[in-house]
Amino acid sequence: MQNEDVWIKRYQIPTLKNPVAIVGSPGLRSIGKLVVDNLVDQTKATLVADLYSTHLPSIYETQPSYAAHPSMPGEAGAVVESGKVDLPKVQFYASAEFSVIFVRGYHPNFEGQYLVAQNVVDFLAEMGVQRMVVVAGFGTKDKKIVCAANNPKSIEDMKTRFDVGLGYKGPFMGFSGLVFGMAKLRGIEAVCLFAGTEPVEENLEFPDAEASGRAVELLNRMLSLKK
Amino acid sequence: MNSEIKVIKQIAPTDLVLICGLPGAAYIGKLSIDYLVQQLKAEPIGEIYSRFFPPYVIIKEDGLVELMRNELHYVRDATGKDIVFLSGSAQAFSPEGQYEITEKVLDWAIEKGLKRVYSVAALVTDRDFEAPNVFATATSTPLLEEAKSHGAQVLDHGIIGGENGLIMGLARKKGIDGICLLAETHGYQTPTGEYVIDPRASKAALNVLTQFLGIKVDMELMDKQVAQMDEAIAKMAEIERRVRDEMTQSGKRPSYVT
Numbered sequence: 406m407q408n409e410d411v412w413i414k415r416y417q418i419p420t421l422k423n424p425v426a427i428v429g430s431p432g433l434r435s436i437g438k439l440v441v442d443n444l445v446d447q448t449k450a451t452l453v454a455d456l457y458s459t460h461l462p463s464i465y466e467t468q469p470s471y472a473a474h475p476s477m478p479g480e481a482g483a484v485v486e487s488g489k490v491d492l493p494k495v496q497f498y499a500s501a502e503f504s505v506i507f508v509r510g511y512h513p514n515f516e517g518q519y520l521v522a523q524n525v526v527d528f529l530a531e532m533g534v535q536r537m538v539v540v541a542g543f544g545t546k547d548k549k550i551v552c553a554a555n556n557p558k559s560i561e562d563m564k565t566r567f568d569v570g571l572g573y574k575g576p577f578m579g580f581s582g583l584v585f586g587m588a589k590l591r592g593i594e595a596v597c598l599f600a601g602t603e604p605v606e607e608n609l610e611f612p613d614a615e616a617s618g619r620a621v622e623l624l625n626r627m628l629s630l631k632k
Numbered sequence: 633m634n635s636e637i638k639v640i641k642q643i644a645p646t647d648l649v650l651i652c653g654l655p656g657a658a659y660i661g662k663l664s665i666d667y668l669v670q671q672l673k674a675e676p677i678g679e680i681y682s683r684f685f686p687p688y689v690i691i692k693e694d695g696l697v698e699l700m701r702n703e704l705h706y707v708r709d710a711t712g713k714d715i716v717f718l719s720g721s722a723q724a725f726s727p728e729g730q731y732e733i734t735e736k737v738l739d740w741a742i743e744k745g746l747k748r749v750y751s752v753a754a755l756v757t758d759r760d761f762e763a764p765n766v767f768a769t770a771t772s773t774p775l776l777e778e779a780k781s782h783g784a785q786v787l788d789h790g791i792i793g794g795e796n797g798l799i800m801g802l803a804r805k806k807g808i809d810g811i812c813l814l815a816e817t818h819g820y821q822t823p824t825g826e827y828v829i830d831p832r833a834s835k836a837a838l839n840v841l842t843q844f845l846g847i848k849v850d851m852e853l854m855d856k857q858v859a860q861m862d863e864a865i866a867k868m869a870e871i872e873r874r875v876r877d878e879m880t881q882s883g884k885r886p887s888y889v890t
Contacts, residue, residue, distance in 0.1 A: 473687055475725060519683030553691045560695045571695040578688040586689035586699040590638075590681065597697065 410517065411458045411524045418453045418532070419501040425628060426529050426537040426593075430510025430580040432471050433542035434602045435610050437581055439617035440540045440624065441498075441509045447621075448630055450498035450507055456524060460517020461493035469609040471579030473515035495525060495580075499532075503630050506532060510580035522583035530591040538627070539585040540620050542613065543573045543599040550623055553577075554596045555589040563596060567627060573599045598623060635682035635724075635733050637740055643677055643706050645714030649845070650741045650749045652718040654702065654795050657754035658817040658830035661796045664752045664837050665719040669705045671849045674717055678704035680737065684729020685722045702733065709847055716741060723795050734798045738806060749803045749810040750844065752837045753796035754830075755787070756819035764816035764836045771803060771810040779811060782843035787814060811844065813837045820865070828865075831857035 427444060429437025444450070462479025483490045498507040506529065513521040529537070543551070551572030552563045563569040577585065577597070588595035600616040625631050653665030668674070685700035692698060702720030709715060718737055724730045738746070755767055767787040768779035776786050792800065792812060803810035815833035822828060835854050842849050 515687060518687030519685075523683075553695045553697050555697050557694075557696070574691050574693050574695075576688045577691055577697070582689045583687060583699075586697050589697075590699075595697070597691075 411520060413528060414455045416453055419499055421501060421504050424504045424506050424534050426506045426508060426534045428508040428539045428581055428584050431610055432579050432581055433609055434613035436542035436600050436613055436617045437540040439612055440620045441507045443621050445498045445507050448500040448503050450500040453499045454497040456495040457492050458517055458521050460513040460521060461511050462514050463493050470512045473518060475515045478514045512580045518583055522587050525584050526587045526591050534593055537588050537593050537595040539581050539597040541581050541599055542602040544604040545601040546603055547601045549601045550619055551599050552596055556594055559594055559596045635736055638679045641677045645744055647747045648741060648745045649715045650746055652751040652796055652799050654720060654723050656794050656796055657756050657819045658827050658833060660754040660815050660830055660833045661752040662719050663829055663834040665717050667854055669717050672707045674705035674707035677706045682733055684724035684726055686725055730795050730798055734795050734802055738802055746808055749799060749808055751796040751799050751812045753792055753812060753814050754817050755814035757816050761816055764833045766836050766840045767814045769812050775811050782840045784840045813840050831861055
């Protein structure tokens with residue numbers, strides 16, 4: 406479903422065979438976003454689509470950005486990167502060589518959380534995605550990665566094939582949480598990797614390169630993303 | 633998606649009864665309806681998803697992720713009565729969403745031949761009571777008389793916030809019989825503002841509701857929950873008493889007072 410609150414600009418979309426989606430956003434210590442950035446570079450993936458929404462603020466009133474609040478919608482505006490101006494957006498990159506689609510998320514405000522997540526999941530389903538790996542952080546002193554999934558088989562697989570067990574329970578907020586939750590409604594098998602990171606109280610989005618490196622290493626093993 | 637009912641299994645009821653207990657004060661409605669679903673072995677027939685639910689997911693103990701949702705369960709009881717239960721993990725966060733979801737469920741049930749709606753909710757009070765009273769409000773006087781005959785008192789006036797109340801107002805608008813049962817509770821909350829469950833109040837509400845339905849339900853598990861909660865509350869009260877005694881005996885002030 407698409408409406409005037411969300412629109413997608415599509416570019417050159419390569420033909421992908423059974424693509425796997427890797428989703429990350431600037432959540433706890435930006436681990437998911439860093440993983441996507443690193444793997445887009447590593448696989449030389451190209452930009453295939455941008456998703457825009459009136460519910461993506463340029464300035465958040467909440468701290469951190471993913472702690473959406475109904476009475477704090479943020480402020481609309483533009484984002485400037487490398488001298489170029491554009492609207493806030495969710496970006497999709499694809500690598501035909503590895504048959505992977507990367508989603509660099511962006512946190513909507515409270516009102517748009519479900520709408521944006523649904524449009525992301527719908528677009529991925531339209532691209533033929535049947536498997537998804539979401540990457541996020543969770544607060545702990547342990548430098549480990551734990552997982553969750555939307556089906557028992559994926560949890561079992563992560564344990565037996567990659568020695569990754571369970572370890573986080575509780576709420577999962579923000580862009581990546583809802584995309585992960587809504588995947589099942591579109592028949593997409595989804596796993597989430599939570600990389601342990603020690604939260605920095607002054608700035609929960611302060612990047613953790615070490616934790617994202619651990620997640621990249623695991624994803625390389627899971628999806629053979631290196632030549 | 634605004635809100636959608638994902639039907640898991642089609643049903644063909646004759647005279648349908650809908651019973652609603654969504655999470656609210658002291659979780660009385662949810663606890664009551666979840667208990668009936670479990671005891672009557674009602675089967676899941678639908679899930680309701682909505683953009684009006686709180687925007688996060690829950691990772692459960694078993695590692696599986698779950699969206700906030702409402703659930704519909706169905707049972708045909710021993711007397712042949714068709715009952716659908718409405719419960720779930722959340723209520724919509726805004727009046728707009730609460731209207732949309734409640735209306736959607738009611739319209740779906742009306743299409744299936746809905747004859748009567750019940751809801752279970754809390755009546756939060758400061759009043760001391762030995763056992764929680766159950767109050768009733770209904771869409772007609774004969775239903776109130778029936779409620780009285782099952783041991784409920786008539787709620788003279790008040791407000792029933794949330795979907796457990798709204799469903800009564802909308803039932804009346806649509807010409808469907810409705811009875812809301814409100815069990816008394818003190819509505820204790822944790823320091824983080826979350827309600828503590830009140831199984832004693834749920835049991836009181838279920839006592840009236842099961843009489844309305846003409847069914848018998850084994851209350852052993854609910855009694856165990858009541859005993860566990862009594863024990864937990866007694867412990868909390870004892871800790872509170874000790875802190876108060878220490879403060880008054882030694883002239884100490886709590887450390888957070890500066």
